[in-house]
Amino acid sequence: MVPQLESQKQPIAGRYELLEEIDHGGMGSVWRGYDAVLDRPVAVKLIRQQSVTSPQLAEEFAKRFRREARITARIQHPGVPQVYDAVLDESYEQLFLVMELVDGVSLRSYNQPTQPLPVSWAAAVAAQVATVLSHAHAVPVIHRDLKPGNILIARDGTVKVLDFGIAAILRTDVTKLTATGTPLGTHQYMAPEQVRGGRTSPQTDLYALGCILHELLSGQLLFTADSEYMVMHQHVNAAPTPLRQLRPDVPTALEELVLHLLCKAQEARPADVQEVYERLVPFLPPPGSPDPAPGQAGPAGVPDPTGIFRKPYAPRSRAGRPTPVGQEAQHVGDPAAAQPAPVPAAVRAAIKAAYDHSDALLEDERFAQAAEVIGEVIEPAARVLGSESRQVLELRMNRAAVWLLGGDYRAALPEFDALADAYARTSGPTGGRARACRAQAARCRAELGQVTVALAALRDVLDVVRSVDGDVSEEAVELRRDIGMLFLAQGRTTEARDILEPLHADLCLVLGPDDELTAEIAEVLAVIRLELDGPLS
Incomplete structure (x- = not known):
């Protein structure tokens, strides 16, 4: 736990309360919070202190956040949780990002070396990520830090891609070294052009998606080594192991797609994310298909990402x-x-x-x-x-x-x-x-x-x-009033009058003409009569 938050009593910016820590990573900690102004749960991310080395840098982060937030807010897709606010604490040493809270499971929980995902599950995750990226790339916004830790599977199986624009805010899309020589970024999913510090493009996100899909299907990272530097060296120079050598039941076409995504040169990768989606479609369950048999299902205790393809546009679960x-x-x-x-x-x-x-x-x-x-x-x-x-x-x-x-x-x-x-x-x-x-x-x-x-x-x-x-119980009176008002809302004034006139007569007898409810019904009836009996315009 971050020491400064152990004694956090006052809401951040007078409105955001920190309730409990729900995740902790290289960038900082994520807390479940509450927005007292808008009465809604939120996620609050504390940017790690190493990133905020001075009040001036904190101010720069906040400005950069607002700039990036305006851009990422244009990604209109339910798979992109919204970022609401950026708040500097009173010491100007910490930056809090306030975001939409998603109830889901990190994709990291799906990676099990002893039990690789079913092909349909891996394809469903990748296809949903591709859909989100298609909306982002049209803005255009490049994620630059796509990885399992930035992907959540909601309880209904919907994929949520987190931290759009955060890499740009922190400028971790290149491997510039800090004063300690530590690279900024996620080296396991870093495209060769990011390792070299070159210009990124939508194909940079495609490379990361290839790394993720390879990992989901094989149960292991694309490259491993004793140091981060050696992993980055492999991204630039080493050939990835074809999936079918690691898992023979992977379809040939899916292996070819992953290898295409992992091409070293940006221009050699698929033309766009729409092409990636189209090549994933054959591995998705068709609409109306039954749920998988128990032996063919994915890991227990996590949402099934294929459900939205089996039952598209299905109603919300009860x-x-x-x-x-x-x-x-x-x-x-x-x-x-x-x-x-x-x-x-x-x-x-x-x-x-x-x-x-x-x-x-x-x-x-x-x-x-x-x-x-x-x-x-x-x-x-x-x-x-x-x-x-x-x-x-x-x-x-x-x-x-x-x-x-x-x-x-x-x-x-x-x-x-x-x-x-x-x-x-x-x-x-x-x-x-x-x-x-x-x-x-x-x-x-x-x-x-x-x-x-x-x-x-x-x-x-x-x-x-x-x-x-009976007709004049408290419950009956409330129902009669509601029915009359709904008729009125539909413009069915005659039917509204037929309900409310006898209700008003009953209320005069039971509660008296001066009762608040009786007076309210009388006012409504006066308006109805004016509309029904008034001169035609």
Whole structure:
């Protein structure tokens, strides 16, 4: 851990909080952080102190960052995490880069000498990197430091290429020596022109991609030696070992592509990254193809990068989808379900602490962090209490409600859908919790523009509520109001009036004409009548 950060109490620039260190490399350490102004998680990279040798150099880094950030921000592709900010600390000795936080696994975790990746996995990684590079090279932006440590595989198998422009910020794209004689750069993936200190081009990134693909397929680095200098010498002078000599099952065409990428002369490599992608396509799983058999799958515990090719444009996975009935969940009416197991004291204390911490964060409208705090106890609680225990479902419902309050409707929607199913199994489909979750899911859909579907769902819930609790229960009144307002949002003013007029009459009887909600509905009806009954223009 960096000593200066052990006692880091104050947020960086008054807004970025450091929560925990998640990686440490040659450039510096990366921390999971929180942006208190925009209420979102971030990654914070601390540039190593050796790079910032004076306040003047730190200022230069910051200026260079802003210049490079303007360029890299033009790479419009989801595989390029965005860089948000550059902050100098008060001593002008450290530079913090604030970036989009990606939940994923480093490509370094995929390199296993005893178990090289399946051909389709390696091709899928390379093809996704090629896609990202095609957007970058069109700007034009050259990465200059492409390596497994700068590539993440997100949980859905999407490849993310990190640190675009960082090499340019630190000027590590050439092998200029520091005062100690240490080369700056990543020698294992350095193209010959970088070793020589020559001009780089998009083909420089292609050479690095060749190094990575060779490593994924063989399980070993392209070149190894006793010193960094000797490795760089090999990049300039030594011929790479053909892949099929190391692994005979590698297709000949794929071996030829890797050797083409690793040509010493830039102009001898593929013409562009689009050509590389086209040559990788035959080794990708076609759309609709089944998941690989267990013996043909890649390493355990890491995301499968072939999934986006098997199921292109597939919907997002349901977050926290409950286990089907008959496995961990119990049937409605099961006597054991009516007698929940006692909650261990440690779990009870962790849940209470999460609620207390979340409530404190909500007072400051820190919705994303409040949801994260609750989320951290859901899985441990589920392991002890069961995935559909009352306490676990309440935790999930609270997290979904926080997402809804914070406007993260895309996160809240699948969770409310899943919770509605879970409560239908454990408490019955007409139970209050199941109804509430279906209604909240419908409100999320409305916010996401799915108004017609949302209206149908809300009306279905209202029918159930009317049969159980009548027409003027608090739940029924809220649903009637929401339905009327959605009709109004669609321009269906007559239908809106037909819903809201009887609602207003009921509210006058139950709450009185001076109640805030009654007055709100009256104002809406006045506008509707003006539109419906006013003179035509």
